[in-house]
Amino acid sequence: MALHQLAKITIGVPNVADTVDYYTDFGLGHLGEGRFTTREGGEQLNITHSRVRRLEEILLACDDQDDIARVRSNLTRLGFESQLDGGRLTAIEPTTAIRTVLEVRPRLIQKPVEPTVYNWPGNPARANTRADGNVRSGAVQPLKLGHTVVGTTNLDQTYAFFVDGFGFKVSDVAKGVGAFLRCSTDHHNLLVQAAPVVFMHHSSWQVEDVDQVGRGAMAMLEDNPERHVWGLGRHYAGSNFFWYLKDPAGNFSEYYSDMDCIIDDALWKPEEVEGARGLFQWGSPPPPSFLRPEDLAAMMTGQHSDK
Numbered sequence: 352m353a354l355h356q357l358a359k360i361t362i363g364v365p366n367v368a369d370t371v372d373y374y375t376d377f378g379l380g381h382l383g384e385g386r387f388t389t390r391e392g393g394e395q396l397n398i399t400h401s402r403v404r405r406l407e408e409i410l411l412a413c414d415d416q417d418d419i420a421r422v423r424s425n426l427t428r429l430g431f432e433s434q435l436d437g438g439r440l441t442a443i444e445p446t447t448a449i450r451t452v453l454e455v456r457p458r459l460i461q462k463p464v465e466p467t468v469y470n471w472p473g474n475p476a477r478a479n480t481r482a483d484g485n486v487r488s489g490a491v492q493p494l495k496l497g498h499t500v501v502g503t504t505n506l507d508q509t510y511a512f513f514v515d516g517f518g519f520k521v522s523d524v525a526k527g528v529g530a531f532l533r534c535s536t537d538h539h540n541l542l543v544q545a546a547p548v549v550f551m552h553h554s555s556w557q558v559e560d561v562d563q564v565g566r567g568a569m570a571m572l573e574d575n576p577e578r579h580v581w582g583l584g585r586h587y588a589g590s591n592f593f594w595y596l597k598d599p600a601g602n603f604s605e606y607y608s609d610m611d612c613i614i615d616d617a618l619w620k621p622e623e624v625e626g627a628r629g630l631f632q633w634g635s636p637p638p639p640s641f642l643r644p645e646d647l648a649a650m651m652t653g654q655h656s657d658k
Contacts, residue, residue, distance in 0.1 A: 353413050353414065353418035353421060353422065353518050354411055354412065354413050354418070354453075354517065354518055354519070354534035354535070355412055355413065355414065355456075355458050355459075355534070355535055356411070356412040356456065356458070356459050356534065356535050356540075357409065357410075357411060357496060357497075357498065357499070357534055357535065357540040357541065358392070358393075358395065358410045358411060358412045358454075358456060358496075359394060359395045359396065359397065359408075359409070359410040359496070360395070360396060360397070360406060360408065360409050360410070360496065360499050360554060361396075361397040361398075361399060361406075361407045361408035361409075361410075361450075362396070362397070362398055362399070362404070362405070362406060362407065362551065362554070362600075362602065363399050363400065363401025363403070363404065363405045363406075363407045364398060364399075364400070364401065364404050364598075364599075364600035364602070365400070365401065365402055365403065365404065365600065366599055366600055367385060367398055367399070367400050369599035369600075370398050370598050370599050370600050371385055371398055372599075373578075373598045373599055373604075374387055374396065374398065374598070374604075375387075376570075376571060377493070377556070377567075377571065377596075377604060378490055378491045378492040378493055378556075378567060379395075379396060379492075379493060379556075380492070382394065385397055385398035385399060386398075389492075389493050389494060389495045389496060389556070390492050390493065390494050390495075391459065391461050391462065391494045391495050392459060392494070392495035392496055395495065395496040396496065396554070403650065404550070404551060404600040404601050404602055404646075405448075405549070405550065405551055406447070406449055406499060406501050406551040407449070407450060408449065408450040408451070408452060409449060409450075409451055409452070409499065409541070410452045410453075410454070411451065411452065411453045411454075411517065411534055412453075412454065412455070412456035412458075412459075413453055413454070413455060413456075414455065414458075415455055416438060416455060418453075418455075419435070419438070419439075419440045419453055419454075419455070421518075422440060422453055422516065422517055422518060423435060423440055425515060425516050425517070425518070426442055426512075426516045426517075429511060429512075429515055429516055431444075431445070431512055431516055438454065438455065439452055439453065439454045440452070440453040440454070441453075442512075442516070442517075444508075444509055444512045444513070445505075445508060445512075446503050446504055446505040446508050446509050446549065447501055447503050447509060447549045448549070449501065451512075451513075451517065453517065459495065461494065461495070464559050464560075467483055467484070467559075467560050467562070468483065482562075483562070484560075484561075484562030484563075484565075484566070487562065487566065490570065491558055491563050491566050491567035491570065491606070492558075493556035493557060493558055493567075493606070494556075494557045494558060494559065495556070495557050496554065496555075496556060496557075497537060497540070497555040497556060497557045497605075497607055497610065498537070498539050498540045498541060498542065498554075498555045499540075499541060499542075499551070499553070499554045499555070500541070500542040500543075500544065500551070500552035500553050500554075500555075501541070501542075501543060501544070501549070501550070501551055501552065502544050502545070502546025502548065502549060502550045502551075502552055503543055503544070503545065503546060503549060504545075504546065504547065504548065504549055506529060506543060506544070506545040509543045510530060510543055513532055513541060513543065514530075514532060517534070518534070519532035519533060519534050519540075519541060520532065520533050520534075520613075520616065521621050522538050522539050522588070522589075522611075522613065522619070522621055523538075523539075523588045523589075523621050523622050523623070523624055524621060524622070524623045524624070525544070525588065525623075525624055525625070525629040526623050526624065526625035526629070527545070527625070528544050528545060528629065529542055529543050529544030529545055530542070530543055531588050531589065533613065536612045536613055536614055537610050537611075537612060537613075538588070538589040538590070538591075538610050538611035538612070538613060539588070539589055546647075547647065547651055548647055548650045548651045550644070550647065550650060551602050552602075552603060552644070553595065553602060553603035553604060553605055554602065554603075554604050554605070555593075555604070555605040555606075555607050556604065556605065556606060556607070557607060557608065557610070558606050558607070558608050559608060560608050560609070561583075561592040561608055561609065563606070563608060564582070564583065564592050564593070564594050564606045564607065564608050565583055565594065567594070567606045568582060568583070568594040568596060568606055571596050572596075577597075578596045578597055578598075579596060579597075580595040580596055580597050580603055580638065580640065580641055581593075581594070581595045581634075581635070581637050581638060581641050582594030582595055582634065583634060584631045584632075584633060584634020584635065585631065585632045585633050585634060586630070586631055586632065587624060587628050587629065587630070587631060587632045588622075588624055588629060589610050589611050590609060590610065590611045590632075591607040591608060591609050591610040591611075592607060592608050592609055593605050593606070593607050593631075593634075594606050595641065601644060601645070601646050603641070603644075
């Protein structure tokens with residue numbers, strides 16, 4: 352695979368200070384000026400000002416300049432413009448206006464996490480002691496950026512830009528909705544979905560296990576119950592545990608763990624999923640605001656405009 356990481360995203364919001372406070376509470380390390388780090392991924396989020404909430408930029412990583420040359424050739428063949436400056440390739444997806452940057456970076460090697468010990472029927476591996484999740488202390492700190500989701504009014508064009516142009520691979524398809532795309536061994540790093548207006552749906556951040564998903568969400572909700580959106584549950588596409596919260600600008604953010612990993616492309620067969628199965632395997636049904644965020648109508652009627 353030429354690509355190997357979703358390295359960073361830049362989100363534009365109208366209320367920068369409030370949104371910065373939110374992601375600080377979320378457990379990301381604030382470097383100042385809206386720049387955030389994860390424990391293992393380095394700087395992976397930038398919050399900037401815009402009149403409407405939007406995904407402004409994604410930064411992708413590849414192995415060498417030959418990878419960049421191949422991507423640029425693909426984009427040119429498809430009719431997408433790109434610029435090469437100092438070894439970095441930049442192209443703007445025409446429908447969503449997402450600035451997509453590709454640069455050479457070392458591969459992210461994550462430190463193995465000590466497996467959580469569970470008691471199984473007939474195998475009390477954690478005998479005479481409480482579950483680790485019950486005795487942990489300290490704030491949850493995401494390990495890395497996992498993926499982001501964007502709504503597009505021209506799914507075919509956005510799909511072609513990222514798949515045929517940049518070389519994302521298709522992991523699963525949500526029938527009539529969109530596609531789960533990967534640029535690493537994670538099941539998905541980008542979901543492009545059909546929408547009546549261009550918007551950012553959510554960003555997703557990896558934590559160690561399901562206990563950390565729950566602990567992180569509960570800490571976020573303790574003094575701010577209005578942040579809750581959907582969770583706890585387990586997705587079918589990607590298999591990950593999830594809990595979604597909402598930032599002050601209206602973007603959703605997700606704690607996740609136990610994502611499917613695709614090490615050998617030849618051994619993975621994409622599925623076409625539909626209905627509830629495409630969203631979750633178990634958990635409460637998603638609220639209407641998850642499927643159609645409350646500010647979409649205002650975006651569609653032009654009350655929120657970045658022009």
